[in-house]
Amino acid sequence: MYENRLYEALKEEMLQEITQTDKREGSFVNDIISTSAMKGEEVWAELSRAVGVFFKKDCTGEYCDRFAEEYGITRKNGKKAKGTVTFTGEAGVDIPVGTLCATSAGLMFVTTEVGSIGASGTVSVPVEAEDIGDKYNILAGYINTLPVAIRDITGVTNGAAFIGGAEAETDEELIDRLLLRLRTPATSGNAYHYLQWALEIEGVGNAKVFPLDNGPGTVGVMLITSAGRSPGEDVINAAAAHIEGERPIGATVSVYAPQEVVINIEAAIQISASTTLEAVKKEYQSLLSNYIKNSVFVLSNVDYYKCLSMFYDIPGVVAVKSFLLNGAQKNIPISEKQIQVLGSITIGGVVAG
CATH class of the missing domain: 3.30.70 (Alpha-Beta Plaits)
Structure with missing residues (x-):
């Protein structure tokens, strides 16, 4: 709103008002005006930022919370994923509260109750994620590591998926919820x-x-x-x-909850020497994940050609040799009580000759 209220413009405006004294660069008047223009730019910049908090769509941080509180809406703080893990080891070994277990990717979970290995050599103990967030919603079998070894404990795993984790509500999500109520x-x-x-x-x-x-x-x-x-x-x-x-x-x-339709990808691609298969897979997974997530409740099918064409948005991909969406070359229909979720991505490839 005040983009033109910058140092040079402010200084020039003020110098034009002075006519009866020396105002050349280096003069006393020029120096005084320069300082005033510099401080003036700071004031206008602060005012420009302040204007943003007057409008719900432009506000950030605590101002979003203040707007929402006026209508009885509070920000969601996020949730920790919870589930059960099974420890394997010698009978009689205790598992204290606060015992750490983790995935191979380093996601940490903490036991919330005391457990003791029984005669069967196992015990199941409830755990929760170390922090909030949906990245802790893991599949069965992903927990496989003890960051701190426990004597006579030989293994740990989760027999079922964890799905309870949720991110804290962002400014945009909070304001969208407020606007939904108002509109x-x-x-x-x-x-x-x-x-x-x-x-x-x-x-x-x-x-x-x-x-x-x-x-x-x-x-x-x-x-x-x-x-x-x-x-x-x-x-x-x-x-x-x-x-x-x-x-x-x-x-x-x-x-x-809706029924989840898992979307699995199998592809064979040709890449240039400027990239790697792992780099392409990482980028493709990001693109596909965003497409799948943003299409929930919006699109009634997962588009075969849309998923295929994403490869050509990735630098270094020369050609897609074959592509299957859930084992077929066709769209995946999604009914009104289903949602599409990302499953496995299998990509093979060769470097173009």
């Missing part, structure tokens, strides 16, 4: 009302509401996480309890 007429338990109630729950990134889901007087609320995945039972139960306390009398509400 959509949520009254008397209409669809917008159920959507707002669902989004108030920690761990819910988005929701889809189905009026008359199972006939007259029924409502279905389908939840996903901020990572575009199906939430855990704890999130579903929390949302159901919250909606139950808010809904109009007479409505029968079902809160549930």
Whole structure:
């Protein structure tokens, strides 16, 4: 808004107002004006930043929280992923609270209860992620390391996937939730009302509401996480309890998670000597992950040619020799109660001759 209020422009404006004395570079007047113009630029810069906090879409940090608090909305602080791991070792060995276990990538988890190896040589103990975030939502078998060795413990693993982790709400997500309340007429338990109630729950990134889901007087609320995945039972139960306390009398509400349609990629590509297969795979996984996540609740299919063409957005990819989406050369349909999630990516390739 005040981009032209910079040092040179301010100095020139002030010098033009002076006509009866020496104002050349190096003169006393020029030096005084230079200092004033420098400080003036700082003032205008601060004012320009201040203007941003006047508008909800442009604000950041604590100002987002202040805007939201005016309407009874508070920022979601994120959640830690939780699950159960199984320790293997000598019978009678204790597993204290706070014992660390980890994935091969270094994601750390901490035991939250005491355990003791039984006669079977194993014990299952609840754990939670070291920190909040959806990166801790891991697949079964990913936990395989003890960062601090425990005598007579020979192994650790997780038999089931962890899906409870959630990121803290960003400024943009918080303001979008506030604007949703302001822009959509949520009254008397209409669809917008159920959507707002669902989004108030920690761990819910988005929701889809189905009026008359199972006939007259029924409502279905389908939840996903901020990572575009199906939430855990704890999130579903929390949302159901919250909606139950808010809904109009007479409505029968079902809160549930969508069915996940796993998207697997198999490709053979030709690359130039300027890149590596690992570099291409990393970039492709990032592009595909964003496409899949951003298409949840938006697109009714995963486009075969869209997924294939992403390779040509990666520097060093010369040609795609073969490409399969879930084992076939066709789009993957997604029904209204399903969501698409990224599965495995298998890429083979050769350097172009």
